[in-house]
Amino acid sequence: MNFQVLGTGHYVPERIVTNDELSTMVDTSDEWITRRVGVKQRHVCTSETTAEMAYQAALQALEMADTTVDQLDMIICSTVSGDNICPPLACSVQMLLGASCPAMDVNAACPAFLYVMDTAAGYFARGKVQKMLIIGSERMSRMLDWSDRSTCVIFGDGAGAMVLGEGDCYLSSVFYTKGNEETIKIAAFAGMSPFYQNEHDKPYVQMEGQETFKFAIGAICRDLQQVIADAGLLESDISWVVPHQANIRIIESAIRKMDIAPEKFCINIEKYGNTSSASIPLLVDELNRSGKLHRGDYLALCSFGGGLASAACILKW
Template sequence: MTAARKAYGVLALGCYAPKKVVPNAHYAAYLDTSDEWIRSRSGIAERRHAAENETASVLGIEAVKTMLARQPDALAGVDLIVCATSSPDAMFPSTAALIAGGVGLRGVAAFDVSVACSGFVYALSVAHSMLSAEAAKKVLVVGSEVMSRVVDQADRSTAILFGDGAGCAVLGEVPAGYGFQAFSMGADSSGGPNLYLRGNADQLPDGPQMGPYLTQNGREVFKFAVRIMGDMTEDVLKKAGLGVADIDYLVPHQANIRIIEAACERFGLPLERAVVNLEKYGNTSAASIPLALCEAVQAGKIRRGDQLVLAGFGGGLSWAAAALKWY
């Protein structure tokens, strides 16, 4: 007789945002923009910027600390850390390893995932796969970013959109009927020149010369995001054997309120069923979904038994969605 397949879901959550609040008025003072212009085109009112001594690992450690303040035993049994970041402290040691050392898990397996704004859902999928293969017993997944350091603060097209923050989740076994049901992921490098951050190359293959900061073709990324949000949500629901009517909450990447509105319109979902907090934090890349999820759970908006879809998209170009029955 075949043993019943184990279910894996989220056992604990934490999130952290730096103390420095940067309102739209900050940019209106020296860029050709205004609070009304930024709000109307993005839905963002303010964002957070890391202090000089705050790196991606520091923000990640702080997010874990907030989790431990609520659930002191949350890290018990964790034997793997996966950190999603596109603004790491260093190429190595990994930000995940630095977080491990900072939260008392030195010696556990640790590595980073670099898929920009899709990174947290990618990392959840990796963690789920490791758990399902019994290669890990509990996994700490972190999304942490200091985007303010990789964005040109004199570039109106990007500076106003991005902020810093971190979120984390511990994944482990949950009762049958709960947990992750399906994932949908993909990437298309042909769209890479529309959203990139330079590494060791001066240019992308068949792409433009690159500067030292994040560069974005806003119009093309917007068109991609609106399309892929719908496509990957449909795909992950199909894989999970669910329909749009089954969704209690959509937890999308917090890039632009217009993209979220377009996704809700496509599926006939009221905007109230999308978890949105970008007005406070802007686009925090890989940290945006865990920040939004954590705040919604702590506020009592998301409760046990709710059907969620987490959906991220961004640099790569990349995308990732997860269907999750909340436990």
């Protein structure tokens, strides 16, 4: 026994920043960003917090799942851009919802939501929970050096949520980690210890573009092929591939290499940019609310990023 998805939700802040607006801030262009990343615009917080976005996404998911807050047995969140290091994001969401269940975060950078799903599956398998709320919420705009044109054009803010109930729809999963502090890094706040003597990096996203790209396009096909095989399926059985929306070129590379029709690869990076661990639940909710998902569909979710880490799973809808 593991889980089924009972409801989904997402939230993005109101403020939209287009590529043309970004071109007035750094030396870039709509043409360059579109060709190299696939982003046309991104939503950016002006007053919304990471917790408030998570809360709004959660309300939608709870409503769809016809689930009340007091029915929740646990809340798990993923974020690399929480409002606070302590309390964890999940605890702030618990407070906003008025819930009383345990709450915790899982930190695994961009693919963290898939690590959250696997953690959730374990709680269901052990009979510890009957209903669970899981959320990815990211305010990446606060983690960016807005004068660095190689990173500030990529990311966006948003949140996605799922309410899970008992079921058998989580068919297979795979996780991969290759510890590395150079390729993708967001340094923590340096602090002000009068005793610590090492130099520290600025607390903004730093990426080695080519190495990140190499890791991602290697991971996406390898992980998808493994979870599809582990679920006893063929690539042609997959109804929808839900890839992390990191860069359109990564998805295009997978489309060329996999035996899955291009139209089955779901893409919304043009609207939201890379929302880190929020991208998967945000995209699943868009698919769900558009009426594209049908009972029995096989969804292949896959993500990759900082760690370096990657993950994939098969969900039966």
